[in-house]
Amino acid sequence: MLEIFQYGFLLRALVVGLLVSLCAALLGVSLVLKRFSMIGDGLSHVGFGALAIASALNLAPLQVSIPVVIVAAFILLRISSDGKIKGDAAIALLSSSALAIGAIVISQTNSATDMNSYMFGSIMAISNDEIALSIICSVIVIVMFVLFYNKIFAVTFDENFSKATGVKSGVYNTIIALLTALTIVVGMRIMGALLISSLIIFPALTSMRVFRSFRSVTICSAVVSCSVSSCWKCSSASVCFTIRSENSLIGYSFHGTPPGKAAGGL
16 A cells, blocks of 8 residues: 555655644634635636646646735635625636636646646645645744734624624734635645635534534544545555556557566656
8 A cells, every 4th residue: 555655756755635624624613703704716717717727728726826826815804894795606706707717717728737646736836846835835824823823713703793802803804814825826736726615614514513612623523524535645646556557567568678677657
């Protein structure tokens, strides 16, 4: 079983997957309780549009999509706080527009972009530079969540009461939006634009069926998310290793090349 991790892309997928799962689980509880869970779906579509434009312009995907998604998160927060457009309508408006822009850009350019890898993710899509940036962003999310845990807890459950007690709820809502944007961008490369929001919603909802306190739900959500992510990455790695082994045996059968030297693996 451990032989499958001799390939660099599998280790990168496992590390980034665990970090993204942990970040999404920590933020997911607050987002679900605030009835803003679909922000993950909206921001992931914005990230898809940014990745498509970056690919068309031959720019670094993460370096372009991170500031774009952060700005989109602030716009959604501002629109929702003004009350002119409801939060779900603002998310639908922004996400559908960004998804359409991304699809148009990919279809009208001659870039060799695999649309499916952006929509559904790919465990081979993470390069060494991207994993370094992903680790930095994930550590920032985890550290800021731990530092502002009490304030996030107060803003999550009763924003009006937290304002009355002197908590700057606008600042901490902005922090939640910023951390969510970072998590979405990092996770899109491996989970895809259509699946990253599931890491925010399902672990939190599952944990709420078992526990009642905010701390217990958050811890359980992190455990569930990381466990499911690890199982999925290991199963994907097993499939890749099996394909590599079969290709090696085929090369040996037809060309007389030993399996260890057979070409044509992943």
